[in-house]
Amino acid sequence: MALSLNRAAKQGGIAKSTLQRALENGDLSADKNDKGHWQIDESEFGRWLGSRSTEHTETSSENQLGTHGGTQEKTTDFSALETEVKLLRERLGDKDEFIADLQRRLDDEASERRKLTALLTDQRETSGKSSQGWWKRFTGQAG
Numbered sequence: 001m002a003l004s005l006n007r008a009a010k011q012g013g014i015a016k017s018t019l020q021r022a023l024e025n026g027d028l029s030a031d032k033n034d035k036g037h038w039q040i041d042e043s044e045f046g047r048w049l050g051s052r053s054t055e056h057t058e059t060s061s062e063n064q065l066g067t068h069g070g071t072q073e074k075t076t077d078f079s080a081l082e083t084e085v086k087l088l089r090e091r092l093g094d095k096d097e098f099i100a101d102l103q104r105r106l107d108d109e110a111s112e113r114r115k116l117t118a119l120l121t122d123q124r125e126t127s128g129k130s131s132q133g134w135w136k137r138f139t140g141q142a143g
Contacts, residue, residue: 002042005038011045011086028044029044043087
């Protein structure tokens with residue numbers, strides 16, 4: 001699934017200008033749709049966001065503690081996992097919406113089927129009465 005520039009910025013909690021700069025620099029790859037709007041693949045966005053978090057975490061770790069390999073790796077892994085969990089939750093939400101839409105469609109179809117069945121049933125009863133003749137039905141005389 002592809003993300004628009006706005007949605008990617010909101011999802012990643014970053015400014016659109018940061019994404020635009022990453023696209024222009026080639027750090028983040030994406031395609032443009034027919035209208036010329038960016039369409040960023042979720043997995044590509046997750047990769048970029050994870051690498052960006054890694055760079056930020058590494059810089060912060062080095063500045064605060066010096067270079068400690070084990071702690072740095074755990075922080076990097078944790079950031080990447082957080083990003084992946086966030087993206088997976090978003091995809092699950094999209095799937096839930098899709099399933100709810102399909103359920104609504106099924107319910108609508110079932111309702112329509114019941115209406116049509118009732119209509120057909122009513123026509124059969126009416127066609128059976130027409131064999132008595134319209135005058136007998138009109139006067140209430142039974143066959």
